[in-house]
Amino acid sequence: MSICEILSKNRLFKEVDVTTIRQLLEGIGYKKLLYEKDDIIVMDGDWVTGQYIMLSGEVRGEMNNYAGKIVKIEDIKGYQLLAPAFLFGQDNRYPVDIIASKKTECIFIVRSDFSRLLQMDLTVQNNFLDIVSGKAQFLSNKIKFLALQPIKGKIASYLLKRTRNSLLNTIDLPYSQDNLADLFGVTRPALTRALRELDQNKIICAKGKRMCVLDKEKLKSFIQ
């Protein structure tokens, strides 16, 4: 698949056809970059000098404090922009570490070129604004999630959101409880404890990675 075809799947080029993308890219320089699993793509504090666009693979964003990681901000799969909200504005430094979770391919476009790209096409410009707005919305939800809720509230939000479309009220975690604890910004034993308590009170049934909501209303009441 050509780069233009891959890019056409990116939210940035929504409603833009491949031919147009090809034309847009003509005057634009870019580097192609390849990362192995666990390679650090950018580090917290690095200056943002351009836009990374993923072509394949999977990365994660993590906020750290002095010792060890604390909060996993998000998993990013597929054809996305990395940290698009930090390219413009005043404070152009990455707020997170971005790390390849598997083999990952990106292109990198320097700011001036990327800026030109946006200016050449109104749809792309608007798409970018949508993406950045989406990021702000995501971050604002994250604040609510992280700062305003105790652990059981987080479990409740997480499970209810993910079982909304499931008939059985059951999901299998896509990763370990350890990972989930990172996502919640809590320690693993604390998460397990909370899960056990909800299980003992027959509000959920949690066994390893399989979780089932038994009492939706009670579970909801933990969300603040």
Add this chain to the structure above:
Amino acid sequence: MSICEILSKNRLFKEVDVTTIRQLLEGIGYKKLLYEKDDIIVMDGDWVTGQYIMLSGEVRGEMNNYAGKIVKIEDIKGYQLLAPAFLFGQDNRYPVDIIASKKTECIFIVRSDFSRLLQMDLTVQNNFLDIVSGKAQFLSNKIKFLALQPIKGKIASYLLKRTRNSLLNTIDLPYSQDNLADLFGVTRPALTRALRELDQNKIICAKGKRMCVLDKEKLKSFIQ
């Protein structure tokens, strides 16, 4: 002062002259709105249908959970846009309550008109992108501040940031400790306790609203 002159002080119209603003506004409808102190301008969860632009006054944004406010997100003074990052993107609901802290005047432009306004002028469009990016950056800092730090870390960040340009290492809080506690997302007694401890250890000298940094290095070590 005419509306156009006031708007020219808004970040959105940076580098745009008053004549141009007047032309831009010609095809754009707007409502003028007046709020008294403590009026609620928008509520958490309300649909965002357009853009508020402050002409005068002061408002604050607060995130709430079930009972009472928990985290003051920011004070907004002067000529700013309210919640610009929630106008576009997917989730067009306000994530905060926005409340007038004093008598405040705004105009309101519906989304379609505001969108048209952006499209008419490249500088305005870019300014808006900068504003939204700035909001995302602000929110990301907020996450670091709220989720990754214990109280003393927050005090340290707050004081060091604010004494950076002061020769005396001293500041007077612009509001009560109660307010500061809201900003930090903690309770007032907990904040006082932490302030007292830092004071007793001669790292800061805190007396009411007046705070002085005595040992910058030790204070820094609380920031994570």
Add this chain to the structure above:
DNA sequence: ATTAATCGGTAACCTATGTTACAAAACATG
């Protein structure tokens, strides 16, 4: 100047979560 309202300091007690450590269970690999 007197009173009322707000603000700051303090303390006793409670609770959620972190810390550490270990064992059982599940899973992966030779």
Add this chain to the structure above:
DNA sequence: CATGTTTTGTAACATAGGTTACCGATTAAT
């Protein structure tokens, strides 16, 4: 199948911060 590795469950203990309540000090209002 046997072994090592990762994941999960559990428990004892420590700690930060929340809750409530009270009182003295400031500040504002009459």
